[in-house]
Each structure stands twice: as structure tokens, then as C-alpha cells.
Amino acid sequence: MNEHRPGHDFVRPFIMTGGRTRAARRDLRVETMLQAKTDTIPMGLPSEQEELLALCRVPQSVAEVAAKLGLVVGVVTVIAGDLIAADLLTVHHTDPVEIELDTLTKMLERVRAI
């Protein structure tokens, strides 16, 4: 399963982010789930936004998107930040205090079943 896009090796990351080196959204973490809000990708988006949206038809983490697109995490958070601002992407993560006993028990049972 090699979905690495070789083309990105020839583009300096900051070109793709319009020169920005820090994410507008500091709350995006490596495990934050990214999910496209629509199956239909609007015309005229920059290719990296289009690729990210297409990938996130299946919800997955920032880290998975970075690995699959062959981009560093920081670049993914910048691209994702733009898509969130454009209302094309939803994000979700959880803080430890929000994880309830029921969720912990489910994880425990899952790992025991491996």
C-alpha cells in the first residue's frame, strides 16, 4: 500500500502552504481525525487540497494523511486548516479526560482479542 506521491519530493513544502510554516490551527494533532464534509470536491482547488479531501472521504488521522501523501505533519496541518476554514473538512480528537470507562473497557476487550 504505497500511496506516496513522488511528485511532492520536488516541491518545497512551503510552496504548498503559501509560504506559511505554522498551522493556523494549533489544535490539530497527529491523531486528530480529518473527515471530508462532502464527497464532491469543488472545482479549482489546489491539488494538495484536492488530494487531502479525496483521501479523507474515509476519516483518518493527520499522521495517516501525512504518511500517505508523503508530506510532513506540519504541512498537512496547514492544508487541513485551509480546508476547515473553507468549511470542507471536519476534525475531531479527544482529550484523555473525556475518555470514559466504557470506552476504556472496549479498548481492553479489543486488545485482549488480538
Added chain:
Amino acid sequence: MHASTQPRTGGRIIPVKFVVAGGFGVGKTTFVGAISEIEPLRTEAAMTSVSSGVDDLTHTGGKTTTTVAMDFGRITVDDALVMYLFGTPGQDRFGFMWDDICTGAIGAVVLVDTRRIDQCFPAVDYFEAKGVPFVVGVNNFEGAPRYAIDEVRDALGVGSHVPLVECDARRRESVKGALITLLESLVAQARAREGAIA
């Protein structure tokens, strides 16, 4: 792939993050690979020594950029719950990026190589300081002196509330055991909290 069977329009998926830490070469990626449902993925984070403002590229020439790799795996629990295991970059000098990886982590596994016990001190210190629950997995490498768990506990200076288990990162059952120990301690803590509230 499991994930692709999920309806995109479905509800939220809760990601739960675990961190696997320890010294260089202790077996963090092996640990992740032994339990992950996918081949561990590698992602990179570019670290710069200067935290400049947005669009400020005037110092770009003088910045040193380091790229650190982290390997991670995934365990899908159900349609709404996914566990992620992230290995921290091993070298001490990358300590400054641990916050990026560890913020929001529910628990951690610190792997210890008994030949180089001191290498896990930064990880132990970090998780204690941040209040992230962790277990210590003692990786008894072949040819390494074998220590009793209590001896390792003394050497690490961790209290009895921190579970210590023997852990061979190459063996799935062993890795599973370490993760189960961590989850059991998280369950116990959650029960105690709920009991205290009730």
C-alpha cells in the same frame, strides 16, 4: 481495509492516542508493528530551531531544519473508536518535540533496555511531569543481564503505582500483555474516579 468499509456519513470516530517511548534502538517500532493492524506507517515532522512568525521567511537561511521520523500503528476497535500507537523519536535531542506527539495521549509504554537503563529516564521523567499514566516494559535482550522487576523499579525510581512488565517487542503476545496492563490500570483509575464521584 477495515476503515474503507465505514460509511463516510457516519458519526464521529474517536481517536485515542498511546505513546511508545524509550531509548534509541529499544524496539519502539517493533513494538508498534507487533500489535498494529496495519504495517507501521512512517511520518515526518520538520523541526526548526527558530519559531518564527507566520510568513516570516527572512531568517530561513539561518534556520536549521531537522526532520524527525515517527512510526505509528493503528488498532480499530469499532466503527466509532480507533487506537493509535505512536513511537517517539528516540534521541534525547528531540525531546522538544515530545509535546507535539504526546499532547492528548491517554497512556504510554516506556520500553527499557536493561543494558542501557539510563536511556529511558527522559521518557519516565516526561510522563511523570505531564501526569500521563504509563507502564514500563522491560525488554530483556539476549545477552543482557537479567534483572528482577523490583531491581529495575529501584533503578528507575518509579513508585508502585507504575506497573512494570517484562516485554519482548518482537513477540505479539508480549506486546499485547504490556498494552493490556496499561489499559487495565487506566480502567482501574477510571473506576476509582467514578467511585469517588458516586
